[in-house]
Amino acid sequence: AQKITQTQPGMFVQEKEAVTLDCTYDTSDQSYGLFWYKQPSSGEMIFLIYQGSYDEQNATEGRYSLNFQKARKSANLVISASQLGDSAMYFCAMREASGGSYIPTFGRGTSLIVHP
């Protein structure tokens, strides 16, 4: 079974509008971390935001916020006030605490295109 599912292969948004990128995950661990990364066409993965499973509040980093719904096992990324430079691939990832591994599992990504 997929541990990270990103169901939207592509999303389009008008500049200055908000957009939500979906991510659902599957784990039996109680302790885990969720990450979002941005990958522009240059190829480098850029860390955006982190949510721990025990964090009671949704994480926010500037224009990025993570809508964490633990019971639904979803960790959607919300980008407010989209900019043209936000056009990129976005990857959701999860790191489980079991076994002491620090290796995250990545989803297949969502391509975001911001229109002027």
Place this chain on the structure above:
Amino acid sequence: DTGVSQDPRHKITKRGQNVTFRCDPISEHNRLYWYRQTLGQGPEFLTYFQNEAQLEKSRLLSDRFSAERPKGSFSTLEIQRTEQGDSAMYLCASSPQTGHHNEQFFGPGTRLTVL
């Protein structure tokens, strides 16, 4: 530049040849990771070092792949007898041992094309 660097950025080789990639992590990071990414997929874990010790290897890492981090600083990833299926982007990342959530910092990647 104090980020993760990778060399070369692009490599074109013929099937059957050996290739070696280098990764220089952020200097104070003791954890180093290698991933492979193919078109339309997220990064897939290959192997992980803590200092010079290789602690985890994915089943994706066949016998033709070997990675080293001899002094706990830079790392190399070698692919022997390359196959066309090895064509991919190879990403390196590093992270500190301490920190709130140990996010990984990625390099720009090495794009391998096997002809």
